[in-house]
Amino acid sequence: MKNLKMAADDYIKLRRALGFKLTDTHYFLKNFTSFMEREHAPYITTELALRWAKQPQNTLPAWWSKRLSAIRSFARHMKTMDPRHEVPPNGILPNKYQRRTPYIYSNEEVLALLQACEWLPRGNGLLRYTYYTVFGLLAVTGMRIGEITALQRKDVDLTQGILTIRDTKFQKSRAIPVHESTVHVLGVYAHLRDQIFPDCKVSNFFLTDFGTGPSHLAIR
Structure with missing residues (x-):
């Protein structure tokens, strides 16, 4: 077994x-x-x-x-393979989810959050820039966290200023145009990422300081 x-x-x-x-x-x-x-x-x-x-x-x-x-x-x-396993019955834990009221960050709070990224552990220097860029992108595009963590390098067109979101919540793809200031920040991040991990085989646009794609739970 x-x-x-x-x-x-x-x-x-x-x-x-x-x-x-x-x-x-x-x-x-x-x-x-x-x-x-x-x-x-x-x-x-x-x-x-x-x-x-x-x-x-x-x-x-x-x-x-x-x-x-x-x-x-x-x-x-x-x-189905071994009857010694038990299946927890339905209804033994409450499952009614009460959606929390969304909290809208003010511009000042977004800036404070971005500045707080400077206090993250340095490591090889990438992690703080990953969080800085991810949080900024969340603020200016309204993308979901899972969409950002799944973003691939081929999905980021810095020439046209277009982000392609694939396999979204409803199994569709969509294109998000971004402002030239956002394109600039993404370009700076990509340059730093490639300097730190020049031979990285991971296709994610965003990386942790270990050279892996960031997880949804880590960003949350």
Whole structure:
């Protein structure tokens, strides 16, 4: 029998082959299987799934429900191969999500946020510029965080001043024209990125200081 980490990887590959993206689910399962390893637990139980799902304690119960839902689907998959796995029942955690009232940042607050990027750890120097440029792009374009983290180098046309957003929320693509001042900032960032990682094989436009694409959760 495969261990849970290997089984989770196979499960994600199978679901993605069927067209599901599962970005959050992939993250949840990696975290959950590490938790199960620390517990020395080879089989999923409702008690363990609940204990993991209700982390962190100081968050909305709807977030716990979302975490548990990802494990429930995986547990169903595992139970078809080994009946010793338990599937957490529906309804054991509240799942009514109350959308928070959107907070609109003032120009002064946006500037303060950009200035705060200077206080990020230096490392090789790229991380602070990545966050500075990402936050600025969020402010001037209204793009979603996931769209920015998924932005590829080929999607940024600095000559025409066009960003191409592919595979959006509704599986469509769209073009976003940006101001010449934004083009300038993106160009400065791209030049610095290529100086720090001249032989980088990652196709993301934005990189962390490790040369990898930034995650949605890290930006949030």
